[in-house]
Amino acid sequence: MTLSSAPGKVYLFGEHAVVYGEPAVPCAIERRARVGVERRDDGRLRVHAEDLSLDGFTVEYGATTDDRPDVNVSESLLTAATQYVDSAIEQVRDVTGDDEVGFDVTIESDIPLGAGLGSSAAVAVAAIDAGTRALGTTLEPDELAERAYRTEYDVQEGQASRADTFCSATGGAVRVEGDDCRSLESPDLPIVIGFDGGAGDTGELVAGVRGLREQYEFAADTVEAIGDVVRNGEDALAAGDLEEVGRLMNFNHGLLSALGVSSRSLDAMVWAARDADALGAKLTGAGGGGCIVALDPTPETETALSFTPGCENAFRAALTGEGVKRLE
Template sequence: MTSNHPATAPTTTTAIPRVGSSVSHGKTILIGEHAVVYGAPALVLPVTDVRVTATATPLPAGAEHTLRSSVHTGPVSTAPAAVLPTVTAVTATLRHLAGLGIDHAADTAFDVVVDSAVPTARGMGSSAAVAAAVTAAVADALGVDLDAATHHELIQECERVAHGRPSGLDARGVVADEPVWFETDVVEPVQLTGRFVFVVADTGVPGHTREAVAAVRARHDRAPAMVDSVVERIGGLARQARGTLVDGDAQALGATMDAAHELLSTLDVSSGDLDRLVGAARSADALGAKLTGGGRGGCVLALAADDEHAARITAALRGAGAAGTWTTSIGARAS
């Protein structure tokens, strides 16, 4: 979710720069990683409890943009390459607003502060979440509410700097309040019945998405029929999972998660660390558990029956060596 994300055209409330702010959040893939590369559908899950907050404060005339974050503090001209996507979030937003004729967009520098709880290189959309918060905060400082399409394209511009050819999964997930169905050119929210509680656990090992994607591609080149079969089955699980969300059937959703993990393991994108945490979640009677994201590191996703159950799963995951855990929920709150 973001504080600046209506489905209306950009509007201005003031022409005088002010302190702007915005909030975004992490995301994870519920079902569909790797298979989505080959045209299968995917379900993206917002992790709304793991947030990024950004503020943009106007600076005196003649100043240059500055950034304060866990990676860099100081003028953007001295920022390392690692924060170039964040710098792009500032400059691209101002360029866009200047093109619309927004006053002060071309001549105001900002001090941008980023406070992110989304871990990097864990498949939780860290770079997209930062871009979402920063772009909206800069726009807010100039009195502009970004419409959904413009906000998405600005995030994607930052993601192209970070990743080259982003699919758009992260850019959609980090601003969504509900799961997002992603299939070729169809991107739409999934309506829910009931409440679903998830635990995300970090192996402590950075994910290796590019390496894993390349390995699956190489396997597809060697054995296309096998990989295509797995892709088709994962796509089928994604469709089943969407139905279980609509129906409010947590038990059935958990079964699709377990099945998806086994299929991803056949593609050799799991790891000993991921399998250990998946096993720990299942030993705590998780309704389902799987790796999430590119794999070969990163995070696992477990489905709990309720908040109390989530606490037990969390304890089991920490006992199995999880470097960090987060609990998040989607859907209606329990009465």
């Protein structure tokens, strides 16, 4: 077995506005997807996925997508466990030139699916890394990020940014602007996550913001204002000023809320974190449901979130400087 893991991420600043060329700052968190691969001689892919927030399942299918069985699992699980792996293995085939190779693939993940924590990017990064290594090629993090980006781009039909895959491959805090991704210096961040158990529809939420931006000049100004928050946030991170980082996260959440991408449960968790004296709190990712990220060096926010109606799970997830990890 060749085994790799890759981290999920939170957006400290800038989701949605990044779609229009503004900068964003995602950062990798110590919650991982682990992908193990074993080569098969018959060119088929067998995917076994466990702990993807729902029940484990096994899917076996051939090298072509038409060949798939009708499997009764949730759409999101099927997407995560088969489409991303399928596309990631295509990248492995492309890198290694071995068009016929098949694998037994096992996925374990402690990143909630579709909840703004970059679960699919982590699966793509770990699958490509394990698959290429199983065939004797070790990719540099930049190339791994590029290949994983292509995986997301294919599966999401062109609706992918480089943020999640770059962050997952390299680890740490990252600045993304258009196609340009680079690592940022960051202090340790006392990150607490609240998860409402749900997931937003990224395509619909992105389309909603696009519509508002086209209809109202003030919505376009709001998107630009998020860009200004991000630039200030970068300075605050560079200065290690966590109080200012938190204040700007609050501001960022307000602007996202104005753009209609928050929800009752996300707002309830953000306010619970603020009431517990977190330095700041905001939704992370596309919104509509899923996760919030708060900064709190004390245990207060995690405790407060665990008693907040609408919060299914609250946990601490440290910023990790380690991207892809080669485990076996």
